[in-house]
Amino acid sequence: MGKYKVGIETKEKIYESAKSLFYEYGYTNTTCLKIAKESGANVGLINYYFGSKGGLGIMIYDEIMNAYKNLVRQKLDAANIETTLLLQTAVEMRIHHQNIRMNKNFSRFYYDLLAENVIYKEHSVMTNFYDNLAKSCDLHYSDFEIAFITYANMGATQGANLAYDAGLIDCSSIDFVNASIHLLLTNMGLDQDIIAAVIEDSFKIEKKIKIHMEKNFCIL
Structure with missing residues (x-):
């Protein structure tokens, strides 16, 4: 249960970080690396939860x-x-x-x-x-x-x-x-x-x- 909750929280952090970055810098200028850095997650989790940028x-x-x-x-x-x-x-x-x-x-x-x-x-x-x-x-x-x-x-x-x-x-x-x-x-x-x-x-x-x-x- 604890791992599941952490996973949901990580997914939400990635999503909200991407939303903020896409708004401020656009889709093209926002890399997966920037999203990972902003959310505190690793790049692999972006692909795991969302498939891709x-x-x-x-x-x-x-x-x-x-x-x-x-x-x-x-x-x-x-x-x-x-x-x-x-x-x-x-x-x-x-x-x-x-x-x-x-x-x-x-x-x-x-x-x-x-x-x-x-x-x-x-x-x-x-x-x-x-x-x-x-x-x-x-x-x-x-x-x-x-x-x-x-x-x-x-x-x-x-x-x-x-x-x-x-x-x-x-x-x-x-x-x-x-x-x-x-x-x-x-x-x-x-x-x-x-x-x-x-x-x-x-x-x-x-x-x-x-x-x-x-x-x-x-x-x-």
Whole structure:
């Protein structure tokens, strides 16, 4: 029991140290050696508990995305705003994009993950996301179709975000996130009228709820 408790504490120290370092210095500039030194653990334990630095990166990114989802749901309920999963997802995308633009530390972390293909490798997490979203719209795709939609959208999103960050796409932040939502819903095969309504309604809803990111990726 004692060894188990120590193991859990060590894992938590590694995770929290990585989160702090990723926020302050970015994903790319943070090495496993730095994480080990900060947490007081040896490098081998990082691989043991998380598989790799990438495993840590994706766990922290998933925590951020889940925090968005949970807080958006709480804010919507508190404001008595009824939404579908599709509309809530569009609102989350807007908030995510806003925090990328407003929080330079998060922006650096996010683009580091994109540049190193860390998010792209999370097959099960991403395919489950698209599968649930499709089913909420009464769209029933095969495993192949879900995988194809997932990676087609992820590839396009990754390329577009990196190009936008590099200044190769010249548009406003609002136009960019509108286009991102349009891309996702078009790839899912939704009607253009539905897509237009989701873009318009999610824009209005986002203005009614305030969610921002503070130090160490804390979502408030």
